[in-house]
Amino acid sequence: MVIVTERSQPEQHLVDALRVSFDASVMNFGSYNILCTVDRLGVPAKEGAARAWGGSLLLVGYRREPVEIVLCPVDLDEALDRVRLLRQGIEPGPAAGAVPTLVNLTNLAGMASQDNVVEVTLSTGRRMKLDLHGQVRFDQFPEIALHQRRDVEDFYEFIDYFMDVVERMNAA
Incomplete structure:
Protein backbone atom coordinates (compact mmCIF):
# COMPACT_ATOMS: atom_id res chain seq x y z
CA MET A 1 0.00 0.00 0.00
CA VAL A 2 2.93 2.31 -0.42
CA ILE A 3 3.50 2.03 -4.14
CA VAL A 4 1.77 4.99 -5.73
CA THR A 5 -1.09 4.09 -8.02
CA GLU A 6 -4.25 5.77 -9.16
CA ARG A 7 -6.91 4.72 -6.69
CA SER A 8 -10.62 5.38 -6.71
CA GLN A 9 -11.88 7.34 -3.73
CA PRO A 10 -13.59 4.27 -2.18
CA GLU A 11 -10.38 2.24 -2.54
CA GLN A 12 -8.37 5.09 -1.01
CA HIS A 13 -10.78 5.13 1.95
CA LEU A 14 -10.08 1.42 2.44
CA VAL A 15 -6.32 1.97 2.21
CA ASP A 16 -6.53 4.86 4.69
CA ALA A 17 -8.62 2.81 7.16
CA LEU A 18 -6.18 -0.11 7.06
CA ARG A 19 -3.15 2.18 7.27
CA VAL A 20 -4.53 3.83 10.41
CA SER A 21 -4.85 0.38 12.02
CA PHE A 22 -1.20 -0.35 11.22
CA ASP A 23 0.01 3.08 12.31
CA ALA A 24 -1.75 2.75 15.70
CA SER A 25 0.19 -0.45 16.45
CA VAL A 26 3.68 0.10 15.03
CA MET A 27 6.38 2.59 16.02
CA ASN A 28 8.10 4.33 13.09
CA PHE A 29 5.13 3.24 10.97
CA GLY A 30 5.98 5.61 8.13
CA SER A 31 9.09 3.65 7.15
CA TYR A 32 7.18 0.45 6.28
CA ASN A 33 5.62 -0.69 3.04
CA ILE A 34 2.44 -2.59 3.91
CA LEU A 35 0.07 -5.07 2.35
CA CYS A 36 -3.03 -6.91 3.48
CA THR A 37 -3.01 -10.69 3.88
CA VAL A 38 -4.34 -13.53 5.96
CA ASP A 39 -2.37 -15.94 8.15
CA ARG A 40 -3.81 -19.35 7.24
CA LEU A 41 -2.35 -20.80 10.45
CA GLY A 42 -3.87 -18.06 12.59
CA VAL A 43 -7.04 -18.41 14.61
CA PRO A 44 -10.04 -17.46 12.47
CA ALA A 45 -12.41 -14.84 13.84
CA LYS A 46 -15.49 -16.38 15.46
CA GLU A 47 -17.70 -13.46 14.49
CA GLY A 48 -17.73 -10.26 12.53
CA ALA A 49 -16.37 -9.34 9.14
CA PRO A 73 -3.37 -8.05 13.41
CA VAL A 74 -6.33 -6.03 12.16
CA ASP A 75 -9.74 -5.59 13.72
CA LEU A 76 -11.56 -5.77 10.40
CA ASP A 77 -14.89 -4.62 11.84
CA GLU A 78 -13.23 -1.46 13.18
CA ALA A 79 -11.39 -0.84 9.90
CA LEU A 80 -14.57 -1.27 7.84
CA ASP A 81 -16.45 1.06 10.21
CA ARG A 82 -13.73 3.61 9.46
CA VAL A 83 -14.35 3.10 5.73
CA ARG A 84 -18.09 3.72 6.24
CA LEU A 85 -17.38 6.96 8.09
CA LEU A 86 -14.85 8.14 5.49
CA ARG A 87 -17.36 7.43 2.71
CA GLN A 88 -19.85 9.66 4.56
CA GLY A 89 -17.26 12.43 4.82
CA ILE A 90 -16.84 11.91 8.57
CA GLU A 91 -13.33 11.82 10.02
CA PRO A 92 -13.13 8.75 12.30
CA GLY A 93 -11.37 8.81 15.64
CA PRO A 94 -8.09 7.03 16.35
CA ALA A 95 -7.80 3.30 15.76
CA ALA A 96 -7.22 0.84 18.56
CA GLY A 97 -3.69 -0.53 18.62
CA ALA A 98 -2.97 -4.25 18.33
CA VAL A 99 0.13 -6.16 19.40
CA PRO A 100 2.26 -6.84 16.30
CA THR A 101 4.79 -9.63 15.78
CA LEU A 102 8.27 -8.55 14.73
CA VAL A 103 10.32 -10.75 12.39
CA ASN A 104 13.98 -9.79 12.09
CA LEU A 105 17.50 -11.19 11.90
CA THR A 106 17.44 -12.21 15.57
CA ASN A 107 14.30 -14.35 15.55
CA LEU A 108 13.81 -15.64 11.99
CA ALA A 109 14.25 -19.42 11.85
CA GLY A 110 13.07 -19.91 8.28
CA MET A 111 11.12 -18.50 5.38
CA ALA A 112 9.83 -20.22 2.26
CA SER A 113 7.44 -19.27 -0.51
CA GLN A 114 5.36 -21.33 -2.88
CA ASP A 115 2.85 -19.83 -5.28
CA ASN A 116 1.04 -17.09 -3.35
CA VAL A 117 1.93 -18.38 0.13
CA VAL A 118 4.90 -17.31 2.25
CA GLU A 119 5.60 -19.39 5.35
CA VAL A 120 7.54 -17.71 8.14
CA THR A 121 8.95 -19.63 11.12
CA LEU A 122 10.29 -17.86 14.19
CA SER A 123 12.99 -19.13 16.54
CA THR A 124 10.24 -19.68 19.13
CA GLY A 125 8.65 -22.26 16.82
CA ARG A 126 5.72 -20.04 15.92
CA ARG A 127 4.72 -20.35 12.25
CA MET A 128 2.69 -18.07 10.02
CA LYS A 129 1.42 -18.92 6.56
CA LEU A 130 0.79 -15.66 4.69
CA ASP A 131 -1.67 -15.97 1.81
CA LEU A 132 -0.82 -13.10 -0.56
CA HIS A 133 -3.09 -11.81 -3.31
CA GLY A 134 -2.74 -8.95 -5.77
CA GLN A 135 -6.35 -7.97 -5.21
CA VAL A 136 -8.34 -8.17 -1.98
CA ARG A 137 -12.08 -7.69 -1.50
CA PHE A 138 -14.21 -7.63 1.62
CA ASP A 139 -17.78 -8.97 1.68
CA GLN A 140 -19.04 -5.75 3.29
CA PHE A 141 -17.81 -3.66 0.33
CA PRO A 142 -17.75 -6.04 -2.66
CA GLU A 143 -17.56 -3.11 -5.04
CA ILE A 144 -14.19 -2.00 -3.61
CA ALA A 145 -11.09 -3.91 -4.64
CA LEU A 146 -7.82 -3.29 -2.83
CA HIS A 147 -5.26 -3.44 -5.62
CA GLN A 148 -1.90 -4.51 -4.22
CA ARG A 149 -0.32 -6.53 -7.02
CA ARG A 150 2.75 -4.26 -7.14
CA ASP A 151 3.00 -4.36 -3.35
CA VAL A 152 2.96 -8.18 -3.41
CA GLU A 153 5.64 -8.22 -6.13
CA ASP A 154 7.73 -5.79 -4.05
CA PHE A 155 7.26 -8.01 -0.98
CA TYR A 156 8.61 -11.04 -2.86
CA GLU A 157 11.66 -8.96 -3.88
CA PHE A 158 12.02 -7.96 -0.23
CA ILE A 159 11.91 -11.62 0.87
CA ASP A 160 14.76 -12.38 -1.55
CA TYR A 161 16.70 -9.44 -0.08
CA PHE A 162 15.94 -10.56 3.50
CA MET A 163 17.15 -14.11 2.81
CA ASP A 164 20.30 -12.78 1.07
CA VAL A 165 21.09 -10.79 4.23
CA VAL A 166 20.53 -13.92 6.36
CA GLU A 167 22.81 -15.99 4.11
CA ARG A 168 25.57 -13.34 4.25
CA MET A 169 25.33 -13.30 8.05
CA ASN A 170 25.52 -17.08 8.26
CA ALA A 171 28.52 -17.17 5.89
CA ALA A 172 30.46 -14.68 8.02
Whole structure:
Protein backbone atom coordinates (compact mmCIF):
# COMPACT_ATOMS: atom_id res chain seq x y z
CA MET A 1 0.00 0.00 0.00
CA VAL A 2 2.93 2.31 -0.42
CA ILE A 3 3.50 2.03 -4.14
CA VAL A 4 1.77 4.99 -5.73
CA THR A 5 -1.09 4.09 -8.02
CA GLU A 6 -4.25 5.77 -9.16
CA ARG A 7 -6.91 4.72 -6.69
CA SER A 8 -10.62 5.38 -6.71
CA GLN A 9 -11.88 7.34 -3.73
CA PRO A 10 -13.59 4.27 -2.18
CA GLU A 11 -10.38 2.24 -2.54
CA GLN A 12 -8.37 5.09 -1.01
CA HIS A 13 -10.78 5.13 1.95
CA LEU A 14 -10.08 1.42 2.44
CA VAL A 15 -6.32 1.97 2.21
CA ASP A 16 -6.53 4.86 4.69
CA ALA A 17 -8.62 2.81 7.16
CA LEU A 18 -6.18 -0.11 7.06
CA ARG A 19 -3.15 2.18 7.27
CA VAL A 20 -4.53 3.83 10.41
CA SER A 21 -4.85 0.38 12.02
CA PHE A 22 -1.20 -0.35 11.22
CA ASP A 23 0.01 3.08 12.31
CA ALA A 24 -1.75 2.75 15.70
CA SER A 25 0.19 -0.45 16.45
CA VAL A 26 3.68 0.10 15.03
CA MET A 27 6.38 2.59 16.02
CA ASN A 28 8.10 4.33 13.09
CA PHE A 29 5.13 3.24 10.97
CA GLY A 30 5.98 5.61 8.13
CA SER A 31 9.09 3.65 7.15
CA TYR A 32 7.18 0.45 6.28
CA ASN A 33 5.62 -0.69 3.04
CA ILE A 34 2.44 -2.59 3.91
CA LEU A 35 0.07 -5.07 2.35
CA CYS A 36 -3.03 -6.91 3.48
CA THR A 37 -3.01 -10.69 3.88
CA VAL A 38 -4.34 -13.53 5.96
CA ASP A 39 -2.37 -15.94 8.15
CA ARG A 40 -3.81 -19.35 7.24
CA LEU A 41 -2.35 -20.80 10.45
CA GLY A 42 -3.87 -18.06 12.59
CA VAL A 43 -7.04 -18.41 14.61
CA PRO A 44 -10.04 -17.46 12.47
CA ALA A 45 -12.41 -14.84 13.84
CA LYS A 46 -15.49 -16.38 15.46
CA GLU A 47 -17.70 -13.46 14.49
CA GLY A 48 -17.73 -10.26 12.53
CA ALA A 49 -16.37 -9.34 9.14
CA ALA A 50 -13.11 -11.30 9.40
CA ARG A 51 -14.93 -14.64 9.91
CA ALA A 52 -15.08 -15.24 6.13
CA TRP A 53 -11.27 -15.07 5.79
CA GLY A 54 -10.56 -18.45 7.37
CA GLY A 55 -7.50 -17.20 9.24
CA SER A 56 -6.14 -14.13 10.99
CA LEU A 57 -6.26 -10.93 8.95
CA LEU A 58 -2.87 -9.20 9.04
CA LEU A 59 -1.23 -6.11 7.72
CA VAL A 60 2.32 -7.02 6.77
CA GLY A 61 4.78 -4.19 7.13
CA TYR A 62 8.28 -4.59 5.78
CA ARG A 63 11.38 -2.47 5.39
CA ARG A 64 14.92 -2.94 4.22
CA GLU A 65 16.69 -0.82 6.83
CA PRO A 66 16.75 -2.31 9.34
CA VAL A 67 15.62 -5.45 7.58
CA GLU A 68 12.42 -6.62 9.28
CA ILE A 69 8.81 -7.61 8.88
CA VAL A 70 6.00 -6.57 11.20
CA LEU A 71 2.86 -8.73 11.26
CA CYS A 72 0.06 -6.57 12.59
CA PRO A 73 -3.37 -8.05 13.41
CA VAL A 74 -6.33 -6.03 12.16
CA ASP A 75 -9.74 -5.59 13.72
CA LEU A 76 -11.56 -5.77 10.40
CA ASP A 77 -14.89 -4.62 11.84
CA GLU A 78 -13.23 -1.46 13.18
CA ALA A 79 -11.39 -0.84 9.90
CA LEU A 80 -14.57 -1.27 7.84
CA ASP A 81 -16.45 1.06 10.21
CA ARG A 82 -13.73 3.61 9.46
CA VAL A 83 -14.35 3.10 5.73
CA ARG A 84 -18.09 3.72 6.24
CA LEU A 85 -17.38 6.96 8.09
CA LEU A 86 -14.85 8.14 5.49
CA ARG A 87 -17.36 7.43 2.71
CA GLN A 88 -19.85 9.66 4.56
CA GLY A 89 -17.26 12.43 4.82
CA ILE A 90 -16.84 11.91 8.57
CA GLU A 91 -13.33 11.82 10.02
CA PRO A 92 -13.13 8.75 12.30
CA GLY A 93 -11.37 8.81 15.64
CA PRO A 94 -8.09 7.03 16.35
CA ALA A 95 -7.80 3.30 15.76
CA ALA A 96 -7.22 0.84 18.56
CA GLY A 97 -3.69 -0.53 18.62
CA ALA A 98 -2.97 -4.25 18.33
CA VAL A 99 0.13 -6.16 19.40
CA PRO A 100 2.26 -6.84 16.30
CA THR A 101 4.79 -9.63 15.78
CA LEU A 102 8.27 -8.55 14.73
CA VAL A 103 10.32 -10.75 12.39
CA ASN A 104 13.98 -9.79 12.09
CA LEU A 105 17.50 -11.19 11.90
CA THR A 106 17.44 -12.21 15.57
CA ASN A 107 14.30 -14.35 15.55
CA LEU A 108 13.81 -15.64 11.99
CA ALA A 109 14.25 -19.42 11.85
CA GLY A 110 13.07 -19.91 8.28
CA MET A 111 11.12 -18.50 5.38
CA ALA A 112 9.83 -20.22 2.26
CA SER A 113 7.44 -19.27 -0.51
CA GLN A 114 5.36 -21.33 -2.88
CA ASP A 115 2.85 -19.83 -5.28
CA ASN A 116 1.04 -17.09 -3.35
CA VAL A 117 1.93 -18.38 0.13
CA VAL A 118 4.90 -17.31 2.25
CA GLU A 119 5.60 -19.39 5.35
CA VAL A 120 7.54 -17.71 8.14
CA THR A 121 8.95 -19.63 11.12
CA LEU A 122 10.29 -17.86 14.19
CA SER A 123 12.99 -19.13 16.54
CA THR A 124 10.24 -19.68 19.13
CA GLY A 125 8.65 -22.26 16.82
CA ARG A 126 5.72 -20.04 15.92
CA ARG A 127 4.72 -20.35 12.25
CA MET A 128 2.69 -18.07 10.02
CA LYS A 129 1.42 -18.92 6.56
CA LEU A 130 0.79 -15.66 4.69
CA ASP A 131 -1.67 -15.97 1.81
CA LEU A 132 -0.82 -13.10 -0.56
CA HIS A 133 -3.09 -11.81 -3.31
CA GLY A 134 -2.74 -8.95 -5.77
CA GLN A 135 -6.35 -7.97 -5.21
CA VAL A 136 -8.34 -8.17 -1.98
CA ARG A 137 -12.08 -7.69 -1.50
CA PHE A 138 -14.21 -7.63 1.62
CA ASP A 139 -17.78 -8.97 1.68
CA GLN A 140 -19.04 -5.75 3.29
CA PHE A 141 -17.81 -3.66 0.33
CA PRO A 142 -17.75 -6.04 -2.66
CA GLU A 143 -17.56 -3.11 -5.04
CA ILE A 144 -14.19 -2.00 -3.61
CA ALA A 145 -11.09 -3.91 -4.64
CA LEU A 146 -7.82 -3.29 -2.83
CA HIS A 147 -5.26 -3.44 -5.62
CA GLN A 148 -1.90 -4.51 -4.22
CA ARG A 149 -0.32 -6.53 -7.02
CA ARG A 150 2.75 -4.26 -7.14
CA ASP A 151 3.00 -4.36 -3.35
CA VAL A 152 2.96 -8.18 -3.41
CA GLU A 153 5.64 -8.22 -6.13
CA ASP A 154 7.73 -5.79 -4.05
CA PHE A 155 7.26 -8.01 -0.98
CA TYR A 156 8.61 -11.04 -2.86
CA GLU A 157 11.66 -8.96 -3.88
CA PHE A 158 12.02 -7.96 -0.23
CA ILE A 159 11.91 -11.62 0.87
CA ASP A 160 14.76 -12.38 -1.55
CA TYR A 161 16.70 -9.44 -0.08
CA PHE A 162 15.94 -10.56 3.50
CA MET A 163 17.15 -14.11 2.81
CA ASP A 164 20.30 -12.78 1.07
CA VAL A 165 21.09 -10.79 4.23
CA VAL A 166 20.53 -13.92 6.36
CA GLU A 167 22.81 -15.99 4.11
CA ARG A 168 25.57 -13.34 4.25
CA MET A 169 25.33 -13.30 8.05
CA ASN A 170 25.52 -17.08 8.26
CA ALA A 171 28.52 -17.17 5.89
CA ALA A 172 30.46 -14.68 8.02
